Amino acid sequence: MFELDQRLRNDTLVVGDLALCRVLLMNDSRYPWLILVPKVAAVSEVFELTIEQQQCLWQETTAVSVVLKQLFQADKINIATLGNVVKQLHMHIVVRMQDDATWPAPVWGQGVAQPYTAQELQQFSTKLQAALQSPEFIAAKVSL
């Protein structure tokens, strides 16, 4: 049975569910940073998913990337699945700006997360929920 890893649960807010993945917002206001977690039990590598699940993961990753790029006018989207600490398979999708806290370094292990206020978190989550129901998102997902 799928259950969200405790550390992911502590560090994020649930934005919603896609067909395969739960969408999490990292509680770090330094970057708009989403994490997609396939709602599948006991998987830590992409290739441990079924072929259909793999296709869906890549499709959802690409579609979320497109939407984030547009929504935040990102200079670059960083996509990564690492999982050296949290074993549960999860895909990072991070909006990078040339003036962000750690540009051009990757975001992991750099400095200290700066949590959103409760109000910011709610507003941000609502904005993302709307984006993931937008025609742009639907189009990006269907077209892959």
Place this chain on the structure above:
Amino acid sequence: MFELDQRLRNDTLVVGDLALCRVLLMNDSRYPWLILVPKVAAVSEVFELTIEQQQCLWQETTAVSVVLKQLFQADKINIATLGNVVKQLHMHIVVRMQDDATWPAPVWGQGVAQPYTAQELQQFSTKLQAALQSPEFIAAKVSL
């Protein structure tokens, strides 16, 4: 016209070509580390590829991951496309071991690359070339 970025050229050895991607071996003996570069001009984000190219990129990424996992008995495969410094779209696929130089931190920006000797580089490249022509690789690629 596709031309390999100068920095990628300096830091890697060309292992070979897949249908979409050029396969590069990072010249850093601390980790078996491949980089896939779609042979497409002027693309820096995954979603700038055509749909067919995106599917091919994910397929090749997964297949290379499977082969590396088996070949090196990896504890974890790290997959990432960042591109904050080198703009040309490229996908990192890194074999991670729990006793490697920077585990569990990501590999980027950690310490200094330790180049292979010319002989090691040649041997390693030959081993990888064989792996990318193995039945396991072909099967992983076809089945996605």
